[in-house]
Amino acid sequence: EPPPGPGKFRDVFSLNDAGSPPIDLHGIDSGHTVYFTLPETHVPRTAKIHVFYIFSPSLVAQISHIRISLNGTVFAAIEPKAQGNGTASQNMEAVFEIPPDLLVHNNALRFEFIGHYTVACEDPSNTTIWARIHRGTYLDIQGDLLPLEDDLKRLPLPFLDPAVVQPLALPVYFPSQPSFKAIQAAGIAASYFGMVSENRPVRFPVRIGDLPKGDMVLLWDGSGNLPPGLNLPPIHGPTVAMRSNPNDPYGKVLVLAGANGDQLIQAAQAVALHSGLLDGPTVTIDSLRLPDKQKADAAPRWAQTNQTIALWDYATAESLQGDGSTPLNVYFRLPPDIYFANRPDAILHLGYRYNSIPIGPISSLQMRINNAFLGSIPLEPGRQSARTIEANVAVPVVNLRPFSNSLAFDFTFELLKSEGYCAGTTPMNMQGAILRDSYLDLRGYPHYAPMPNLETFANAGFPFTRFADLGNTVVVLPPQPTAQEIEMFVTLLGHFGRQTGFPALRVTVAGPESLATGATSDFLVLGTGDDQPGFDTLASYLPVSLADGKIQVHDTAGFFAPLHHAWWKAQSGEQDDSGELVASGGVPDAVIEGMESPFDTGGKRSIVAIRLKDAATFEPFLSTFLYVQQASDIQGSVSFLLGTRFQSFRVGSAVYYIGSLPLWTRFEIWFSQSPWLAGITVLVFAFLMAIWVRQWLRQKARSRLKVNG
Numbered sequence: 001e002p003p004p005g006p007g008k009f010r011d012v013f014s015l016n017d018a019g020s021p022p023i024d025l026h027g028i029d030s031g032h033t034v035y036f037t038l039p040e041t042h043v044p045r046t047a048k049i050h051v052f053y054i055f056s057p058s059l060v061a062q063i064s065h066i067r068i069s070l071n072g073t074v075f076a077a078i079e080p081k082a083q084g085n086g087t088a089s090q091n092m093e094a095v096f097e098i099p100p101d102l103l104v105h106n107n108a109l110r111f112e113f114i115g116h117y118t119v120a121c122e123d124p125s126n127t128t129i130w131a132r133i134h135r136g137t138y139l140d141i142q143g144d145l146l147p148l149e150d151d152l153k154r155l156p157l158p159f160l161d162p163a164v165v166q167p168l169a170l171p172v173y174f175p176s177q178p179s180f181k182a183i184q185a186a187g188i189a190a191s192y193f194g195m196v197s198e199n200r201p202v203r204f205p206v207r208i209g210d211l212p213k214g215d216m217v218l219l220w221d222g223s224g225n226l227p228p229g230l231n232l233p234p235i236h237g238p239t240v241a242m243r244s245n246p247n248d249p250y251g252k253v254l255v256l257a258g259a260n261g262d263q264l265i266q267a268a269q270a271v272a273l274h275s276g277l278l279d280g281p282t283v284t285i286d287s288l289r290l291p292d293k294q295k296a297d298a299a300p301r302w303a304q305t306n307q308t309i310a311l312w313d314y315a316t317a318e319s320l321q322g323d324g325s326t327p328l329n330v331y332f333r334l335p336p337d338i339y340f341a342n343r344p345d346a347i348l349h350l351g352y353r354y355n356s357i358p359i360g361p362i363s364s365l366q367m368r369i370n371n372a373f374l375g376s377i378p379l380e381p382g383r384q385s386a387r388t389i390e391a392n393v394a395v396p397v398v399n400l401r402p403f404s405n406s407l408a409f410d411f412t413f414e415l416l417k418s419e420g421y422c423a424g425t426t427p428m429n430m431q432g433a434i435l436r437d438s439y440l441d442l443r444g445y446p447h448y449a450p451m452p453n454l455e456t457f458a459n460a461g462f463p464f465t466r467f468a469d470l471g472n473t474v475v476v477l478p479p480q481p482t483a484q485e486i487e488m489f490v491t492l493l494g495h496f497g498r499q500t501g502f503p504a505l506r507v508t509v510a511g512p513e514s515l516a517t518g519a520t521s522d523f524l525v526l527g528t529g530d531d532q533p534g535f536d537t538l539a540s541y542l543p544v545s546l547a548d549g550k551i552q553v554h555d556t557a558g559f560f561a562p563l564h565h566a567w568w569k570a571q572s573g574e575q576d577d578s579g580e581l582v583a584s585g586g587v588p589d590a591v592i593e594g595m596e597s598p599f600d601t602g603g604k605r606s607i608v609a610i611r612l613k614d615a616a617t618f619e620p621f622l623s624t625f626l627y628v629q630q631a632s633d634i635q636g637s638v639s640f641l642l643g644t645r646f647q648s649f650r651v652g653s654a655v656y657y658i659g660s661l662p663l664w665t666r667f668e669i670w671f672s673q674s675p676w677l678a679g680i681t682v683l684v685f686a687f688l689m690a691i692w693v694r695q696w697l698r699q700k701a702r703s704r705l706k707v708n709g
Helices: 180-196 261-272 454-460 483-500 615-628 663-673 675-708
Strands: 008-014 023-026 029-037 042-055 065-070 073-078 092-097 106-114 130-133 138-145 172-174 206-208 216-220 239-245 248-257 282-284 328-333 345-354 364-369 372-378 387-396 404-412 432-434 439-441 448-451 473-476 508-510 522-528 544-547 550-553 567-569 573-575 580-583 590-596 606-612 638-642 645-651 656-659
Touching (some): 023 029, 023 106, 042 073, 073 092, 172 483, 180 216, 180 508, 239 261, 345 364, 345 404, 372 387, 454 590, 483 522, 544 590
Parallel strands (some): 172 206, 216 248, 473 522, 522 606
Antiparallel strands (some): 023 130, 042 138, 065 073, 239 282, 328 404, 345 387, 345 432, 364 404, 544 550, 550 580, 567 645, 573 580, 590 638, 638 645
16 A cells, blocks of 8 residues: 555554464453554554454354454454354454544453353363464554644653554754764663663664654754754753654654753753653753762662562562463563572562462462473462462572573463363363562672673673663764764663663763773774774774684683683684684674773773674664574674674683672682682691690690699
8 A cells, every 4th residue: 555645644563563472362251452552643543453363173153252342342253164063273364444433542452252162061171162363463553643742741752652563763863973972962862762662672763964754853062053944042051842843744853952062961861861850842951960870780670689579560460460371471680790609599489379269189380480490389279269378489590591581470270170071160260369579589699790791781781781870881983983883872872771771871972092091981882894993992902803804813811722711602603723713604794792991900891892894784783683682692702793693602711700709709619619729728727726726725834834833
């Protein structure tokens, strides 16, 4: 179909786009709800749903069906087709009109299944009673665009609504080639929009020059001219404004402006803090007090190890109760530098409740962490409608991921059956819930992480996000960064803010001259090989380099490739005798490298360098990075992008540590790594004790002789 005309929209999205898995419906009466949100500027005029489905062949067609409702109103029903003694069992399609007046901003689309395999008495838990809605099922909604008033109090709307189904993207616009401070302000703003996007990545396409159509963030530091038609007052201080796009009456422009770079940064910080000063179409920031500098590992979205981790802080009461048809999931983020080696098990304290009346004797509560089985607790039948139990479960820390983790609870109910066929038709009213007092106990684990570790960088932006405001981070860009290099920077800052839940208020952007002896910062170096002199500065320190189409390995530890130290390969790859690494797939399109900073010899500072081959590599790099950022594709000290796949390696034996350990834990590590130290320590201690005892006995003897004399 042709694209919608001016002032019109067309939203087409599948259940998969809305975050729904395939919908499997079991039993005589079951249902599943898919939630989706429409942008506030979209006024629906027509809507339809294209359903892909399949029924069990054992159902009775006349008394089985799927009801489809929107926001509580039924608008369609799907009946299985009769075939023989049952129903047709093949994938089917159906299209239904949705009354547009049923659609609101936040919507609940529900599929309810009524299934029967016999007209006489039946077992409601019979496995032949099922139907499936495929996640390729999609909605097609069309209508009018609604212009909105200019009001900063609505931020982050209309620029970003994390609940909408469409992919999240917010263009960043500079009227002319931006300064480093203007780019820094863009990164601060991007970290805020990434933070409010919660669990979905955001792209920030960068435009320089002509004003594009649509919604965008415009940054201006007093250099060059602002686009005409914005009707802004004279800019004499940090200014935040919202305006309609002069080139698109249905687009909005968030203007961050200042008479100089420092004022522009202050305007971006006001937006990032969602300051109460933001109200109306235009605001001048007279005074802005930044929060105190962030402490290490204190990001709001990271579980804190000085207290128990309450599961209800990371899930809703509704998501932690159910009938056993689907797992109850809890997702949480751990600080990437927790040191687990001295305690192999953490404790999961569970409080749970279930209806014990209708269940059979082999019902259980099963627990998994990151898909690893933790254990199973029997659910004993009884006469209580709500039975509450508490239990402690050991969680092997080897099953914890370095950052993003998931706990899953499966209430596996067995239906209680009485004697006789028709007597075993107990209603399926089984329910279970994880209670408020459930928690994971990680207290006492210190923060001490071996580096480099690119997995924690991809997962959480670590070590830069160790301080959530990025107060110790300098991002090194080329002297004249391209729009694509700026986009890589602001997209990474959005990713960091999404993982920490805090904006990058104190990040610094600088040129390659900042890579100098005495620098006490962590450095993130970005660019391509032909325009980033910083790579030349780091050439003798980085684990690998690209030259003449070859990957050259550097001897990072002072010697090359002992059998068990120099190479650990996360994925396939070979190294020849000349020290050249042969990656599977040829010369990489991009290289991510991690290392200890050579510029601050005692501070354990870090450098992560991202080097792209050319301009054509930016799009596949960003899309692939955001796709795999919570997986383990990127790890070790070097990771190559080959097409749309990362290949990772551990190069050299050089390791440094971030954080600190208690003295007693250090002793334990030393003794475990070198058992002979324990023997020597015992001998030294025994020798010293012998000397002390000898002196004590001689002193006692002298005292006794004096008394006798």
